Amino acid sequence: xxxxxxxxxxxxxxxxxxxxxxxxxxxxxxxxxxxxxxxxxxxxxxxxxxxxxxxxxxxxxxxxxxxxxxxxxxxxxxxxxxxxxxxxxxxxxxxxxxxxxxxxxxxxxxxxxxxxxxxxxxxxxxxxxxxxxxxxxxxxxxxxxxxxxxxxxxxxxxxxxxxxxxxxxxxxxxxxxxxxxxxx
Amino acid sequence: xxxxxxxxxxxxxxxxxxxxxxxxxxxxxxxxxxxxxxxxxxxxxxxxxxxxxxxxxxxxxxxxxxxxxxxxxxxxxxxxxxxxxxxxxxxxxxxxxxxxxxxxxxxxxxxxxxxxxxxxxx
Numbered sequence: 001x002x003x004x005x006x007x008x009x010x011x012x013x014x015x016x017x018x019x020x021x022x023x024x025x026x027x028x029x030x031x032x033x034x035x036x037x038x039x040x041x042x043x044x045x046x047x048x049x050x051x052x053x054x055x056x057x058x059x060x061x062x063x064x065x066x067x068x069x070x071x072x073x074x075x076x077x078x079x080x081x082x083x084x085x086x087x088x089x090x091x092x093x094x095x096x097x098x099x100x101x102x103x104x105x106x107x108x109x110x111x112x113x114x115x116x117x118x119x120x121x122x123x124x125x126x127x128x129x130x131x132x133x134x135x136x137x138x139x140x141x142x143x144x145x146x147x148x149x150x151x152x153x154x155x156x157x158x159x160x161x162x163x164x165x166x167x168x169x170x171x172x173x174x175x176x177x178x179x180x181x182x183x184x
Numbered sequence: 185x186x187x188x189x190x191x192x193x194x195x196x197x198x199x200x201x202x203x204x205x206x207x208x209x210x211x212x213x214x215x216x217x218x219x220x221x222x223x224x225x226x227x228x229x230x231x232x233x234x235x236x237x238x239x240x241x242x243x244x245x246x247x248x249x250x251x252x253x254x255x256x257x258x259x260x261x262x263x264x265x266x267x268x269x270x271x272x273x274x275x276x277x278x279x280x281x282x283x284x285x286x287x288x289x290x291x292x293x294x295x296x297x298x299x300x301x302x303x304x305x306x
Contacts, residue, residue, distance in 0.1 A: 015245075016237030018231060018234060018237065021231075021234070022227055022230075022231050025226075025227045025230050025231070026223060026227050029221065029223060029226050029227060030220050030221040030222075030223075033221050033226070034218060034219070034221055048226065051226075052226070052229060052230050052233070055230045056230060056233050056234060059234050059235075060235065116213065116217070117213075117217040120213055120214070120217060121217075135210075135214075136214075139207065139210055139211045139214055140211065140214040140215055140218065142211070167206065167207070167210070170210060171206055174210075178206070178209065
C-alpha cells in the first residue's frame, strides 16, 4: 500500500518506523540524484554522496519538520544547501576523472537518444547555472516559483526573472523543434 | 540562433514567443527525457547509515503501554469490588474506616518501595 508523504513522516516520527522512511527514500531517490548530478556538473559520485547525506540529514531533522512546505521541497532545500556548502569548501577540487567518465557515458547514451533530447540538453547548456536550476526546479520538477525560491535561497523576483529569461532563450533555441512538432 | 540535430544554425522567422503552451511543451520534454535512476543499493546505503531509533521514543511507547495496563487493571478491580458488602461488614464489625485506609496506604507504600528496588536492580 502506497501511503502519502505525510503518513509516512508521521510513522517515522511517532513510531520510529524506519521502513516508512525507506519508502520515502525510494520515492525520491531518482529525482533527487538526477537533480544533484546537474548541480554537481555531472560528477555522479559526488551527487550520490550528497543525496545520501541529504536523506540522512533529513531523517535526523524529521521531528522538527512542521509540514509548512512539502517534504520534497524541504528535502531539496537540504540537498541544495549541502551541495552549495560543499562547493564553497571544495571549489578547486573538481573530480575531473569522474566528470570525464560521466560525460563519456553520457556521450554513448546521447548517441542513442533522439535528436530532440540532445538539442534540449544543448539548449539547457546555454543557460546560466541559476537559470538552469530555476528551469529544472519549476518546469521539470513542478515546484512553484515560491518553492524554488525557498530551495535556491533566492528572492522570489530573482527566480521569476531567471525562469523568464531562460524561457525566452529556450524558446529561441528550440523553435525549429517546436515548428516541427506543430507542423506534425 | 537555433539548435537542430546538434548543429547551431541562424534563426529563421521569429516564432511565437507568447505561445502560452510553450511552458507545458517544455515541461513535457524535460520530464520525458529524464532517465529514471535505478535504486542500485542507494536506499540500502542510506538506511544503513541512519541512527538507531532514539531510546526515548521506545521508552515513551513502553510507558504509554504501562499506563494503559494500570488503568485497565484498576478499572477491572473497581468494577468487581463489592463496596456495599464491605461497608456493611465494616459497620457490623465496628471497624474504623480510618484504620482501614491507614493499612491500605502502608501496604501501598511497601509495594511501591519493593517495585522501585526491583526496577533498580533490573
